Amino acid sequence: MRRRLLVVLLGLTTVLGLALPAHADPGVIKDVFIEDFQGTTALDDPAFTDCLGYEGQIYEDRDGLYNLTIHTTGSMAGVTHVEGDVTASFVISPIQGGGIVYTGTYREHSAGNFLVINGEDIPHPAASFYLHGTGTGSDGSQIRFTIRGHFVLDKRTGEVRRNTIISTCRVS
Secondary structure (H helix, E strand, C coil), rough: CHHHHHHHHHHHHHHHCCCCCCCCCCEEEEEEEEEEEEEEEEEEEEEHHHHCCEEEEEEEEEEEEEEEECCCCCCHCEEEEEEEEEEEEEEEECCCCCCCCEEEEEEEEEEEEEEEECCEEEEEEEEEEEEEEEECCCCCEHHHHHHEEEECCCCCCEEEEEEEEEEEEEEC
């Protein structure tokens, strides 16, 4: 889901950002992207399926703001620096059958440089995100989870140096 969202974010930046320039240094366009997303995604990460005891799905209602710096000239031409925060409410439930339903909130911070190549956002050279959430189960239990991601690309060779996503989940 994160990749799909960043592609949409950067696509809108490319289309809208160039049409709505703000005051900035020559060769730089400053813009803001406001996220307002609602949707359901499968939770297929083993950290979550093991924690929940079932294959689940998460409904998210995300609201956030990303500050964008779009480089139009020089060695960074075509690169967009993105930094922002999202707050969200969520409901985690089984895809089918019974199980505890969790409701709660999370906060996510993302930062990095991206270059759109063939419609896909590529860290250029690096991007990171951190998400931390808490919730309460329909049985009164508590869920806590984090997801951390860090991506590094060698600008000269295009080789992926690091592509790490670490998820943790705990129910008590």
